[in-house]
Amino acid sequence: MAMIDLKFNHVSKRYKVRANEDESAATSNPILRKLRQLRRGSQDFWALRDVTFEVERSEALGIIGHNGAGKSTILKLLSNITTPTSGQITINGRLSALIEVGSGFHPELTGRENVYLSGSILGMRRREITEKLDQIVEFAGIRQFIDVPVKRYSSGMYVRLGFSIAAHLDPDVLLLDEVLAVGDAAFQAKCLQRITDLKHGGKTIVFVSHDLGSVERLCDRVLLVQRGEVAASGPPREVIAEYQRLAGGFTASQPPAAQAGINTRRIEIRSVVFRDSLGNETSAFKTGGPLSVSIEYFAHERVEDAVFELFFYAGDEELHCQLTTESPERRLEVEPGRGRVEFSCPELGLQPGIYHLDATVVQREPLEGIEWQYHCAMMRVDPGRIVRGRFYTPHDWTIKSEPEADAGAHEDALGQIVSKI
Amino acid sequence: MSSDITPEQLRDDAAFDSRERRITVIGAPSISMGGVLRDVAKLSHYRDLLYTLSVHRVKVRYKQSVLGVAWAVLQPLSLMLIYTLIFSYIARMPSDGIPYAVFAYSALLPWTYFSTALVNSTNGLVSHADLVTKVYFPREILPLTYVIAALFDFLVASTVFAGLLIYYNVQLTWMALYSIPIIFVLTCFATAVALLFSATQVRFRDIGVAMPLLMQLWMFASPVVYPLSAVPAWLRPFYMLNPMAGIIESFRRVMLQGEPPDFTSLGVALLASLVLLAISYVYFKRVEATIADVI
Numbered sequence: 253m254a255m256i257d258l259k260f261n262h263v264s265k266r267y268k269v270r271a272n273e274d275e276s277a278a279t280s281n282p283i284l285r286k287l288r289q290l291r292r293g294s295q296d297f298w299a300l301r302d303v304t305f306e307v308e309r310s311e312a313l314g315i316i317g318h319n320g321a322g323k324s325t326i327l328k329l330l331s332n333i334t335t336p337t338s339g340q341i342t343i344n345g346r347l348s349a350l351i352e353v354g355s356g357f358h359p360e361l362t363g364r365e366n367v368y369l370s371g372s373i374l375g376m377r378r379r380e381i382t383e384k385l386d387q388i389v390e391f392a393g394i395r396q397f398i399d400v401p402v403k404r405y406s407s408g409m410y411v412r413l414g415f416s417i418a419a420h421l422d423p424d425v426l427l428l429d430e431v432l433a434v435g436d437a438a439f440q441a442k443c444l445q446r447i448t449d450l451k452h453g454g455k456t457i458v459f460v461s462h463d464l465g466s467v468e469r470l471c472d473r474v475l476l477v478q479r480g481e482v483a484a485s486g487p488p489r490e491v492i493a494e495y496q497r498l499a500g501g502f503t504a505s506q507p508p509a510a511q512a513g514i515n516t517r518r519i520e521i522r523s524v525v526f527r528d529s530l531g532n533e534t535s536a537f538k539t540g541g542p543l544s545v546s547i548e549y550f551a552h553e554r555v556e557d558a559v560f561e562l563f564f565y566a567g568d569e570e571l572h573c574q575l576t577t578e579s580p581e582r583r584l585e586v587e588p589g590r591g592r593v594e595f596s597c598p599e600l601g602l603q604p605g606i607y608h609l610d611a612t613v614v615q616r617e618p619l620e621g622i623e624w625q626y627h628c629a630m631m632r633v634d635p636g637r638i639v640r641g642r643f644y645t646p647h648d649w650t651i652k653s654e655p656e657a658d659a660g661a662h663e664d665a666l667g668q669i670v671s672k673i
Numbered sequence: 674m675s676s677d678i679t680p681e682q683l684r685d686d687a688a689f690d691s692r693e694r695r696i697t698v699i700g701a702p703s704i705s706m707g708g709v710l711r712d713v714a715k716l717s718h719y720r721d722l723l724y725t726l727s728v729h730r731v732k733v734r735y736k737q738s739v740l741g742v743a744w745a746v747l748q749p750l751s752l753m754l755i756y757t758l759i760f761s762y763i764a765r766m767p768s769d770g771i772p773y774a775v776f777a778y779s780a781l782l783p784w785t786y787f788s789t790a791l792v793n794s795t796n797g798l799v800s801h802a803d804l805v806t807k808v809y810f811p812r813e814i815l816p817l818t819y820v821i822a823a824l825f826d827f828l829v830a831s832t833v834f835a836g837l838l839i840y841y842n843v844q845l846t847w848m849a850l851y852s853i854p855i856i857f858v859l860t861c862f863a864t865a866v867a868l869l870f871s872a873t874q875v876r877f878r879d880i881g882v883a884m885p886l887l888m889q890l891w892m893f894a895s896p897v898v899y900p901l902s903a904v905p906a907w908l909r910p911f912y913m914l915n916p917m918a919g920i921i922e923s924f925r926r927v928m929l930q931g932e933p934p935d936f937t938s939l940g941v942a943l944l945a946s947l948v949l950l951a952i953s954y955v956y957f958k959r960v961e962a963t964i965a966d967v968i
Contacts, residue, residue: 267966268966328965329699331808331809332697332699332809333805333806333807333808333809333965334962334963334964334965334966335699335700335701335702335962335963336699336700336701337701338701339700339701340698340699340700341698341699341700342696342697342698342699343696343697343698343699344694344696345694345695345696346694346695347697349808349809358729358733360732360733360736361729361732361733361736365729365732368725369725369726369729372719372721372722372724372725372726373722373726373804373808373810374808375718375719375722375810376721377721378721378724378725424694
């Protein structure tokens with residue numbers, strides 16, 4: 253029988269949430285108010301309920317789920333940052349968690365001093381750190397800056413050093429939380445390679461990420477967490493599909509629920525469908541690649557000036573972009589019956605991640621909300637064109653060089669050739 | 674990809690490094706004798722962190738200040754000068770026949786150690802909130818490093834004490850060796866209070882705000898600027914309940930007067946320190962269990 257390195261045994265975690273101040277308790281006396289607050293106590297919030305799972309030695313377990321589903325609570329419990337309210341967690345061996353790289357750095361100290369500081373915070377002995385110092389510095393690629401205070405480091409150097417320290421610890425169990433979301437593409441690839449090496453070297457890995465592509469590549473098994481409970485567990489492909497089905501579980505067969513009272517049902521949105529360049533249904537796209545998405549509707553009556561819109565929300569519920577049919581010159585008239593609005597973007601600007609879509613229809617003149625499907629579809633963006641920053645913006649470029657005098661003739665000839673082409 | 678360790682090497686490492694795996698069990702917070710002993714044992718695994726962080730404290734404190742380590746001396750020295758001016762020249766405070774400057778400094782030395790340790794460690798957990806919510810290590814290390822850094826300052830400031838002794842021609846006797854157990858008792862007491870205050874500060878920030886006032890009052894309740902002999906006899910039994918009274922008085926006696934320490938009051942201080950240390954430690958570990966949720 254395989255060794256079990258990690259075990260969650262009926263673990264629950266309750267957080268106390270300070271109850272909201274109600275009007276009746278309001279008083280101008282701060283001491284009285286504080287006392288009342290203390291007496292009224294707090295409300296319970298169960299971040300995890302009766303979670304049980306095991307991880308075998310040298311297995312890589314992925315944990316996926318929405319923000320707030322309980323993933324980070326699991327990580328915090330595993331890394332002993334906080335303790336469970338009930339249940340028990342057993343860890344066999346040394347565990348190191350990479351929850352936020354470089355969080356233990358002190359700006360005034362040099363890179364070398366910080367290596368010792370972070371290393372010992374993560375549980376390494378000084379002797380071990382000295383042995384690994386060269387490897388750490390080499391991997392991070394900051395040899396010439398190792399005796400410079402880290403406050404003078406660029407953010408890239410900072411992150412590289414942080415990851416390098418954690419990756420060179422010699423843990424039996426490694427916890428990774430979105431670590432691949434840092435650094436440039438080359439360094440990300442290097443990190444992924446390092447993690448793969450560690451895995452082949454027999455380390456047990458728990459990987460929490462929104463990057464479903466990496467989860468699928470790296471993990472042997474995936475756990476889907478929803479509302480503090482384990483909703484599914486199994487081979488990556490199946491669980492990820494289940495996650496996408498649950499999150500984007502809106503199809504024409506399900507009666508769309510009325511949202512926020514603006515639903516007049518003159519036009520019903522039946523479904524939101526994504527297609528790839530060949531016209532096949534999909535829900536995965538790439539940054540910089542084409543996107544095609546359509547809203548299928550059924551209009552019960554004629555609407556003279558309709559606007560269809562799609563809103564893309566990331567896991568943090570932040571609105572990242574919007575597609576709209578609204579235009580100052582054009583009016584969109586919708587005739588009764590079935591129809592489809594197709595949006596297409598030649599180059600998708602969204603960064604990798606999971607996005608939830610809201611689909612809406614409004615009438616512009618006079619302004620009236622007709623239909624709003626909240627989070628009715630989900631799509632995944634995988635790394636395609638690797639770009640830094642918040643989003644990719646499609647762009648063109650040209651180069652204009654001023655030829656030096658002696659090279660002039662040759663350049664002219666080249667110019668002519670180019671113009672012929 | 675220039676990965677510096679091949680998978681084969683790693684596997685070899687794992688085989689070579691047949692260190693037994695420690696099994697960690699994390700459960701709901703509870704108080705038990707075994708649990709406390711386990712915590713203390715775990716602390717010893719982290720002694721390198723204790724060392725590194727303490728060195729870090731000292732380095733960071735002095736790295737960007739022009740006077741550097743001299744600050745460790747300046748604080749007790751300037752207080753000594755002020756108190757000498759006020760209590761010796763103006764108020765004519767008795768000092769058991771010892772020059773007032775060295776009389777005051779002999780008490781300010783252990784007192785500054787105590788107050789620096791407390792003032793800094795009280796904020797120790799709260800000021801490391803981002804660390805505490807992201808990495809696990811035994812949290813008591815944070816307040817402990819402040820106590821150790823203050824001990825370092827104490828040693829630096831002791832050099833000035835040596836200079837004063839020579840200047841005022843005070844002969845050290847073998848009794849001065851008693852200062853070592855006295856500093857040990859003081860360290861136990863400072864650690865106990867540091868654990869208590871830093872854990873309480875997580876929930877009630879009032880402690881940090883009250884610190885300057887509290888330390889001021891505490892100093893005047895200890896024989897720092899006046900001799901113990903000036904305390905009325907009827908008040909003595911209550912007065913000596915303050916462990917700092919026995920510690921400071923004993924330190925001064927062994928260093929300046931060549932007399933053995935007052936074993937009764939020092940014994941009381943030791944007992945009080947150990948009892949408080951045990952209670953504070955259990956309390957601290959109880960708070961630690963959910964510290965990341967509330968900090």
